[in-house]
Amino acid sequence: MYRHGSGALVFGSGTVQWPWGLDPHHDTDTGVPPERANGSNTRVGVDPHGPDRAIQQATVNLFADMGVQPTTLEPGLVPAVASTDATAPLSTIAEPGTPPRLGAELTLRGTASDAGGGVVAAVEVSFDGGERWHPAEGRSEWSYTWVPDRAGTVSIRSRAVDDSGNLETPGPGVEVTVSGGND
Numbered sequence: 484m485y486r487h488g489s490g491a492l493v494f495g496s497g498t499v500q501w502p503w504g505l506d507p508h509h510d511t512d513t514g515v516p517p518e519r520a521n522g523s524n525t526r527v528g529v530d531p532h533g534p535d536r537a538i539q540q541a542t543v544n545l546f547a548d549m550g551v552q553p554t555t556l557e558p559g560l561v562p563a564v565a566s567t568d569a570t571a572p573l574s575t576i577a578e579p580g581t582p583p584r585l586g587a588e589l590t591l592r593g594t595a596s597d598a599g600g601g602v603v604a605a606v607e608v609s610f611d612g613g614e615r616w617h618p619a620e621g622r623s624e625w626s627y628t629w630v631p632d633r634a635g636t637v638s639i640r641s642r643a644v645d646d647s648g649n650l651e652t653p654g655p656g657v658e659v660t661v662s663g664g665n666d
Contacts, residue, residue, distance in 0.1 A: 484545070486648040492549050504538030507531075536560070548647065570599025571651045572643040574606050574625075583661045585634045591627045593619075595643040602646050609640045613653060616642070631661040 484494045496502060540560050546552055547563035556562065574595040583589045595603045606625040607616035619625040619641070631637065640656035 484648050485644070485650060492545070492648055494545055501538065501542075504535035505542060507533045566601065566647040568597075568599040568601045568645065568647040568649060570597070571649040572597035572599070572601075572603050572645045574603075574641040574643040574651060574653075576608075576639055576641050576657045578657060579659060583629070583631050583637075583659050585631055585661055585663050587630070589629050589631070591619075591629055591639065593625050593641055595623055595625060595641075597643070597645040597649075599645060599647070599649060601649075603643050604646045606641060606643045609642075609653070609656075610637050612638060613640055613642075634661050634663040636660050 484492065487493055534557075536559055539557060540563075543553065543556065543560055544563040547565045550565065552562060572595055574593055576591060576593040579589055579591060581589060591608065593606070595606050597603050603622040606619040606622060608619055608627045608629075609616050610629070610631075617627060619627040622643075625641075629639075636658060637660075638656050638658050640653040642651040642653040644650045
């Protein structure tokens with residue numbers, strides 16, 4: 484999920500089996516009708532675990548942010564209102580204590596916060612000016628294990644996203660000099 488520059492909320496559910504959490508009735512990978520498939524396989528027929536209430540409620544919440552709500556709700560779900568959070572979170576990178584060396588593992592650490600009323604949903608780091616981003620572990624306190632693949636000056640940048648889809652515009656980051664393997 485992300486918010487496009489136009490303000491539109493973009494959400495792709497078909498690639499992560501999101502629909503399987505909404506409803507317990509599943510088809511098969513091969514197209515075999517459920518009544519002819521193996522009855523012990525929960526990937527076909529009716530899932531004995533039922534729908535996932537958290538995914539159903541998250542969908543209701545997402546629809547509220549898109550400006551729509553269902554006319555009726557399943558029992559146990561609550562109506563949602565659109566988020567008023569329009570403030571992107573902020574992330575920081577702590578200076579690495581050990582100078583990075585080519586091919587040597589270095590754990591980067593930082594913090595992130597969201598003053599807009601939500602929570603930090605994820606943090607990412609980049610080592611190439613923001614061309615590619617890598618998911619960090621953690622949210623308000625995060626870390627990323629990095630193995631430099633080239634010597635020289637590297638600008639490490641971070642960005643955070645909150646639970647309303649507000650994405651931080653990364654700052655200049657932290658500049659480090661990666662020494663060669665034989666230095």
